[in-house]
Amino acid sequence: MLDYRLFKEINDLFTSGQYRKARHLLMEVQSRSIALRDEISMLRARLKTLEDAAFLNENLQCQNGFYWLFTNNLRQGPFCPHCYESEGGLIRLERSHKTLCCPYCHATYPGMANEEFQEGDAVRHARIIPFAR
Ligand SMILES: [Zn+2]
Structure with a gap:
């Protein structure tokens, strides 16, 4: 001091x-x-x-075993549950035919029904979402 x-x-x-x-x-x-x-x-x-x-505590929700980020009435995800629970990383899962795959840890998950994906949930590229305010 x-x-x-x-x-x-x-x-x-x-x-x-x-x-x-x-x-x-x-x-x-x-x-x-x-x-x-x-x-x-x-x-x-x-x-x-x-x-x-x-921020994550308020805006990150686990639904059907996957993590989703809700900001400004927009749902982003799903994010890899393994990566988030083990390292705290938000890694968006990629859709591959009927499975979801994590581009970071390579975990695969059975795909979710199409109706669970809404417009704007496109998972074409993995990316880390910055903490928007
Ligand atoms: Zn992962």
Whole structure:
């Protein structure tokens, strides 16, 4: 934590002509500032991770054994249950004739009935969905 009293102390040291002590204290403040900046960066990354987890918790649903992402009244998926449950990855399954296949872990699943796929559920290419807000 940065102690703001140090700024006054540094100023007092400069005013009284104790330049060497002032400079030493200034270097200490610089070091603390760098440490604080690093801590802020780490905390921002943790916050982003938690926000992403909260977003998925609110918008990701498991239906009939597959994961679907619901955003802005749009359903995206299905996503590979193995990849999500083991690594947290949202990998869209590809449809291959009557099966669904994960392009990442290569797990295959019996295909779902056509009526379970709606317009917009096309699974032509696997891709990782960014966390839209
Ligand atoms: Zn997978």
